[in-house]
Amino acid sequence: MNSILLKTLTIILGLIALGFGFWLAINQQRNTGPLISEEVGIVYPQAREIGDFQLVDFDGQPIDQQRFKDKWWLVYFGFTFCPDACPMALNDMKKIKVLFDEKIAQQVDFAFISVDPARDTPDRLKQYVQYFDPDFLAATGEMSDLQELATRVGVVFVVPENPENQNYVVDHSTFMLLWNPQVNLQAIFKAPHKPEDVVKGVKKIIAAF
Amino acid sequence: MKQIVFQHHPGNVSSIVRGILNRLVIISFLFGSLASISFAQAENEVLSIKSPWIREAPPGIPTLAAYMEITNITESPISIIGVSSSIAKMTELHEVKLENEVMKMRKMADITLNSGQTLELKAGGSHVMLMGVQESFKQGAEIEIIFELKDLPAVKVMVPVKKDS
Numbered sequence: 001m002n003s004i005l006l007k008t009l010t011i012i013l014g015l016i017a018l019g020f021g022f023w024l025a026i027n028q029q030r031n032t033g034p035l036i037s038e039e040v041g042i043v044y045p046q047a048r049e050i051g052d053f054q055l056v057d058f059d060g061q062p063i064d065q066q067r068f069k070d071k072w073w074l075v076y077f078g079f080t081f082c083p084d085a086c087p088m089a090l091n092d093m094k095k096i097k098v099l100f101d102e103k104i105a106q107q108v109d110f111a112f113i114s115v116d117p118a119r120d121t122p123d124r125l126k127q128y129v130q131y132f133d134p135d136f137l138a139a140t141g142e143m144s145d146l147q148e149l150a151t152r153v154g155v156v157f158v159v160p161e162n163p164e165n166q167n168y169v170v171d172h173s174t175f176m177l178l179w180n181p182q183v184n185l186q187a188i189f190k191a192p193h194k195p196e197d198v199v200k201g202v203k204k205i206i207a208a209f
Numbered sequence: 210m211k212q213i214v215f216q217h218h219p220g221n222v223s224s225i226v227r228g229i230l231n232r233l234v235i236i237s238f239l240f241g242s243l244a245s246i247s248f249a250q251a252e253n254e255v256l257s258i259k260s261p262w263i264r265e266a267p268p269g270i271p272t273l274a275a276y277m278e279i280t281n282i283t284e285s286p287i288s289i290i291g292v293s294s295s296i297a298k299m300t301e302l303h304e305v306k307l308e309n310e311v312m313k314m315r316k317m318a319d320i321t322l323n324s325g326q327t328l329e330l331k332a333g334g335s336h337v338m339l340m341g342v343q344e345s346f347k348q349g350a351e352i353e354i355i356f357e358l359k360d361l362p363a364v365k366v367m368v369p370v371k372k373d374s
């Protein structure tokens with residue numbers, strides 16, 4: 001009889017402690033507040049794993065996740081025939097790079113990943129991305145590899161399967177992604193990307209992780 | 210026969226009337242052409258085009274987006290039934306939809322602007338999309354875009370190429 005009561009009490013106390021723990025955790029998170037506001041983007045407290053992937057860079061060389069290791073990367077998925085969203089995002093990246101203070105600038109690189117390999121040859125990609133900044137990287141890949149990578153980082157794109165002509169458009173997410181030095185997804189910045197907001201956000205995120 | 214007779218007799222009343230009529234024809238011709246000139250100007254003023262620009266594209270990119278504010282400054286509705294440019298294989302009015310953060314460009318259905326109504330084409334949104342552009346246009350260049358209107362003459366706009374700020 002006594003032992004049953006003891007057990008019940010222990011369980012109840014345990015549950016109370018657990019609840020209190022949760023409450024503390026939630027409260028703490030609330031007190032520190034988000035690193036960036038909801039309109040600016042989302043930070044993952046636990047970086048989302050990206051895993052292995054295969055791409056082809058703008059020199060036609062195969063690259064994988066190792067190419068992105070040990071640096072923070074701002075990554076944008078798009079296509080070069082896009083006359084509006086993509087050049088605007090790359091122009092924003094150019095501004096972001098300039099706005100970073102030196103210490104942050106040394107830790108962050110920039111990449112454009114084309115989801116339109118049929119039209120975006122390595123040559124075209126190189127000309128394209130270097131128009132914005134000679135330090136930017138561009139890559140593309142096999143359609144299946146691109147689909148897989150995009151899915152893992154929460155990017156959606158739709159390339160028409162049998163386009164009527166070469167002037168087709170590609171639907172795509174307008175996120176600017178932040179990959180951490182372990183090549184995992186740490187944050188996403190939503191369009192329109194205000195360079196000042198992204199700069200502040202990246203700085204806070206790098207300091208926090 | 211009769212006409213020849215009249216011409217050979219300048220003093221004839223009929224011939225005087227005829228002379229006046231001839232002059233009237235000439236005058237009305239002049240009037241007509243004057244009227245048609247001013248009409249042409251008026252036609253160009255059916256739409257007011259504000260802040261037109263085209264984003265300079267990176268080298269080798271055959272797609273351009275043009276932006277501007279188009280306002281119907283007449284008393285009656287105007288339908289834009291087509292858009293074209295001689296420098297592009299294909300020109301379309303595009304609207305941009307952001308659905309779940311996914312950007313979708315679609316051809317706009319024919320557009321009717323009511324009196325005073327403005328169609329806003331601006332960066333990050335709707336635009337005139339020029340596709341299959343073979344030449345490279347740098348900042349400072351100008352590109353002609355033609356809007357075809359229902360029951361009205363087409364409106365031509367010279368649009369300057371500019372770099373993104």
Ligand SMILES: [Cu+2]
Nearest residue numbers: 303314336338
């Ligand atoms: Cu478009």
